[in-house]
Amino acid sequence: MAATGNRSSNPAHNRTGQVTKAGLDDDAFDELFASSWLKLVRLASLLLPAATGQAEDVVQEAFTNLYVRWPQFSDAAGAAAYVTTSVVNGARSRQRFWRRHPSAPESDAIGGEALSPEDISISRTENRWVWEALQSLSRRQREVTVLRYWAEMTEGEIAETLGISTGSVKSNSARARLALSAKLRNQDG
Amino acid sequence: MADDIDAELSRRISNVAREIRPNQPDPRAIRNATPIATTRSQLSRWAAPLAAAAAVGAVTTSTLLITHADRGEKSQPAAIKPVISQASTPIYSTPASVAPSKSATRPVEPPACNSAQLHASVDASRSGVVHGAGNVILLFQNTSSTACWFSGLPTLLATASDGSDHPLPFHKTADPGYANPSPAGGPGSLDPGKFGAMHLTMQIDGCTVPATTYTTLKIPLEHDQVVRLTFPPQLALSGCFGDQAPMGPIIQ
Numbered sequence: 001m002a003a004t005g006n007r008s009s010n011p012a013h014n015r016t017g018q019v020t021k022a023g024l025d026d027d028a029f030d031e032l033f034a035s036s037w038l039k040l041v042r043l044a045s046l047l048l049p050a051a052t053g054q055a056e057d058v059v060q061e062a063f064t065n066l067y068v069r070w071p072q073f074s075d076a077a078g079a080a081a082y083v084t085t086s087v088v089n090g091a092r093s094r095q096r097f098w099r100r101h102p103s104a105p106e107s108d109a110i111g112g113e114a115l116s117p118e119d120i121s122i123s124r125t126e127n128r129w130v131w132e133a134l135q136s137l138s139r140r141q142r143e144v145t146v147l148r149y150w151a152e153m154t155e156g157e158i159a160e161t162l163g164i165s166t167g168s169v170k171s172n173s174a175r176a177r178l179a180l181s182a183k184l185r186n187q188d189g
Numbered sequence: 190m191a192d193d194i195d196a197e198l199s200r201r202i203s204n205v206a207r208e209i210r211p212n213q214p215d216p217r218a219i220r221n222a223t224p225i226a227t228t229r230s231q232l233s234r235w236a237a238p239l240a241a242a243a244a245v246g247a248v249t250t251s252t253l254l255i256t257h258a259d260r261g262e263k264s265q266p267a268a269i270k271p272v273i274s275q276a277s278t279p280i281y282s283t284p285a286s287v288a289p290s291k292s293a294t295r296p297v298e299p300p301a302c303n304s305a306q307l308h309a310s311v312d313a314s315r316s317g318v319v320h321g322a323g324n325v326i327l328l329f330q331n332t333s334s335t336a337c338w339f340s341g342l343p344t345l346l347a348t349a350s351d352g353s354d355h356p357l358p359f360h361k362t363a364d365p366g367y368a369n370p371s372p373a374g375g376p377g378s379l380d381p382g383k384f385g386a387m388h389l390t391m392q393i394d395g396c397t398v399p400a401t402t403y404t405t406l407k408i409p410l411e412h413d414q415v416v417r418l419t420f421p422p423q424l425a426l427s428g429c430f431g432d433q434a435p436m437g438p439i440i441q
Contacts, residue, residue, distance in 0.1 A: 033216035042206040056211055063216070093375060096440050127208055130201045149199040150206055181194045 024073055032076055032083070033063060039151075040087050046134060046146040047091040058094060062086035084151070085161045088143060095139060133183045141176035144169055299378055301411040302329075302337035302385075309408065309418040312386070315372065316423050322431060323391035325423045326372060327408070329416065329436070331379045339385040340376030341410060342435040347403035347420060354407065357424075359389060359433035373437035385438045390431030391424065398428030408436075 037059060044055035066083045073079040134142055140162075147158045155173070159166045312326035331337060345357040373386040387408070403420040410416060 030216045034213075037213050037216075038211070041211050042209045045209045046202070046206060055209075060214075127201070127205045130205050134202070134205070145198075146202065149195070149202045152199075177194065177198070180198055184194070184197065 024070060024076065024079065026070075028076060028079075029067060029070055032079055036080060036083065037063075040083065043084070043146065043151060044087050044091050046150055047088065047143060048094060054094060055091075058090040059087055062090055081161070085163075088147075088161055092139070092143075129183075129187055133180055136183075137176050137179060138172075140164075140168075141172045141179070144172040145176040145180070148173055298338050299336045300338065302331065302339045302379060302414075303412065304410060304414040304416045306331055306333040306335075306337050307339075307385075307410075307416050308332050309416045311418075311421045311423065312372075316421075318393055318426070323393050323423055323426050325389040325391065325421060327387045327389065327418075327421075328439075329379070329385040329387070329408075331381055331383055331385070334381050336378050336380045338376065339379040339436055339438055342433065343409040345389075345433070346407040346409070347401075347424075348405035348407060349401075349403055355401075355403070357430055359430045361433050362435075372439045373434065375435060375437045377438040379438045383438060385436055387436040388432075388434040389424070390433075391427055392429035392431050393427050396427040396429035400425045400428045 040059045044058045147153045307329045315326045346354045408416045
């Protein structure tokens, strides 16, 4: 008898779907998934110079890891922070993997030319330009920029998510902002 | 002016993000595919008892979820589900509700590293105390002439002066990138002469647990292999053990 959507698929959960220790139940997991999945796929898409399908894989893995640890979380905010960090790390791990294994099918996104905006269905000219500008940044600058301008995190939150100091966040953010604003002026001018 | 640039960047990046419109899956697919065992060692630890139990018809557990052995960069959540039924016949099925991974290709895997192939040491240049936490990077050089697969998140053992072994209570983080800045990026092939690493952290500030002095640190590998090194003094800075990230080849 295979598990079919029951709440006991995680051994840490009892038959009524409640976790065995103080923690969140599966309904809370589903709620977090529903409210944050799209945003996290978009976050991963902005971090990864690859097709959206890769971003979905990264987010799926992040939620899988989250569910394994679900009983450890007592509040949704902590779980949301964990899964966001996991997505950022997952995107980073993909890029490392592609660099180490350039013969892997998806490695063209890193080892060769980055995928074009068409590959991720970005249609508007302005958005394509922004996409390309983001890809021109270093990985760390792109991470800081996306977390700052898209995820609207504070410097402290970015530092915690990326596991770096706030000083590093500030310096990377300043460099990225300088580069992007220069491109913005050139593009508009 | 500065605010204008920030607002403009925020608007434009948000516009890019809004054009990304994937189809949202059902969270139950994630929950049903979530692995219980995520490492090869865990898998092998369970495989024998389960097979034996199935053979004698002793297992009545309805469902077990076990993922592929984690030998690639990341295990994929689409799990193989060995179902041991009342009839004690293992049936393997893949949940249809989970989309297959788009990046399933993995490199050819060499045999797992054994203790004779590895020389362990502490990376003094990358170990130290930052923001009240100690970072300890253990290095593992492949001193053999053949590549081997380097992976795992074993329970480390410390040997006391009386010869007794004590497991070190590190908090294991399955995500190789979670214990930043880990120099290892997860499982991988360790070529001859190359280094692998394991990242450990110690809580120093605010720790009231006294450190214990040990003589030897043991790092268990697959197939009951053990790598030994003199107990690093960096692990005796306090008695509060922090995170332990998976072992893997160092990312250049």
